[in-house]
Amino acid sequence: MREIRGRWRRPLLGLGVAAGAFAATARPALAHEKWFRESSEFPLRWDLLFRPLPLAFVAAVLLAVLAVALLWRSRGGRGFLLGPEALGATEERRALFYGLVPLILGVHVAVPLLVNGLQGNLFSPDNELPGVWANFLGFAETGIALALFYGLFTRVAASALVLLWLTGLFVMGPQPMLDNAFFLGFAAFFFLVGRGPYALDRLLLPRLEPPAHLAGYALPTLRIGLGLSFVVVAFTEKLANIPLGLAFLEEYPLNFTGALGIPLSDEVFVLCAGAVELLVGMLILFGLFPRETVLVALVPINLTLTVFNWTELVGHLPIYGVLAVLLIWGRGDRNPELWTKGLREGPLAADESLKRSAPTGPVEVKNGDRIAKPNG
Numbered sequence: 174m175r176e177i178r179g180r181w182r183r184p185l186l187g188l189g190v191a192a193g194a195f196a197a198t199a200r201p202a203l204a205h206e207k208w209f210r211e212s213s214e215f216p217l218r219w220d221l222l223f224r225p226l227p228l229a230f231v232a233a234v235l236l237a238v239l240a241v242a243l244l245w246r247s248r249g250g251r252g253f254l255l256g257p258e259a260l261g262a263t264e265e266r267r268a269l270f271y272g273l274v275p276l277i278l279g280v281h282v283a284v285p286l287l288v289n290g291l292q293g294n295l296f297s298p299d300n301e302l303p304g305v306w307a308n309f310l311g312f313a314e315t316g317i318a319l320a321l322f323y324g325l326f327t328r329v330a331a332s333a334l335v336l337l338w339l340t341g342l343f344v345m346g347p348q349p350m351l352d353n354a355f356f357l358g359f360a361a362f363f364f365l366v367g368r369g370p371y372a373l374d375r376l377l378l379p380r381l382e383p384p385a386h387l388a389g390y391a392l393p394t395l396r397i398g399l400g401l402s403f404v405v406v407a408f409t410e411k412l413a414n415i416p417l418g419l420a421f422l423e424e425y426p427l428n429f430t431g432a433l434g435i436p437l438s439d440e441v442f443v444l445c446a447g448a449v450e451l452l453v454g455m456l457i458l459f460g461l462f463p464r465e466t467v468l469v470a471l472v473p474i475n476l477t478l479t480v481f482n483w484t485e486l487v488g489h490l491p492i493y494g495v496l497a498v499l500l501i502w503g504r505g506d507r508n509p510e511l512w513t514k515g516l517r518e519g520p521l522a523a524d525e526s527l528k529r530s531a532p533t534g535p536v537e538v539k540n541g542d543r544i545a546k547p548n549g
Contacts, residue, residue: 215417222413230448238455245461254464256503271515275369281494282359283322285487290314295341296353306344324372331364351405358398365391370519382523388513399495403454411447418443467500
């Protein structure tokens with residue numbers, strides 16, 4: 174025990190220092206300015222990005238990602254934080270957790286879809302649907318939300334979620350949809366694995382179960398979708414939209430660096446926040462030190478809850494879900510068979526359900542049902 178403590182003391186100490194610095198410089202980093210500040214009067218300003226100071230922040234992030242990637246490679250793709258297996262979780266219990274993952278993610282994404290659909294918003298509070306679109310697309314959102322919540326016709330709902338996102342490109346424009354690219358990650362995830370063993374699909378419609386060989390692609394696509402959203406928002410709300418960030422800080426004075434004795438101008442503070450968001454997004458996108466990235470990112474995400482209350486809580490639920498899963502999962506692709514086992518076995522084993530539901534041998538049709546004929 175003493176040897177283990179000595180081994181992990183230095184990495185954990187370094188992580189704690191990093192988390193403290195991250196939180197101190199990026200409290201509003203992961204808050205969505207567009208949710209709380211009218212953004213239509215603030216178009217993207219790419220000309221302001223291509224100045225020495227903003228470019229220096231972007232270059233610093235790229236160099237940091239490169240350094241982290243080299244460290245990740247030198248460690249053989251292993252992080253510093255202990256995973257469940259190192260803390261005593263057996264393969265059976267880890268497989269049980271993997272079976273719960275689609276249920277957890279289904280609930281986390283269904284709630285904001287339902288809330289925004291009922292309010293006539295597409296995916297997020299800043300995307301208010303115009304005219305009759307609020308009725309049709311809002312209805313579609315609520316339907317998708319309920320399907321994912323109960324796990325009924327899950328793959329159909331996932332396909333509908335993609336169509337809804339694509340429709341948003343024409344109704345709302347590319348930028349709002351790219352801000353919400355993580356919904357595409359959720360759609361891909363549920364299309365690839367369904368809603369798992371705790372779903373009405375598995376209970377009543379086992380023939381709609383996705384093929385087992387697709388399961389290995391599910392979490393990577395989910396992770397990539399979330400990372401892409403972080404990267405896009407880092408530019409659309411901060412690095413390439415500094416006026417929006419300044420207007421946000423004017424209305425919500427969250428630049429507290431003066432209280433720490435290191436006062437930063439609001440512009441530098443916005444650039445710091447954007448750089449942090451870009452860094453987090455790229456680390457998640459490329460799967461570098463996922464547990465460490467998630468643990469640190471959760472600090473600024475949660476610090477703003479007391480400022481922005483229920484709107485931010487509901488809007489961030491899908492992000493919370495993915496981060497929680499990644500915190501446990503790490504790089505679980507080291508044992509893809511265990512992931513597939515957790516999804517397809519459990520209380521309602523997918524393959525066995527299919528076997529039991531498909532009679533073998535001679536059959537007869539009676540009242541519309543296929544029934545196996547008795548032998549002889």
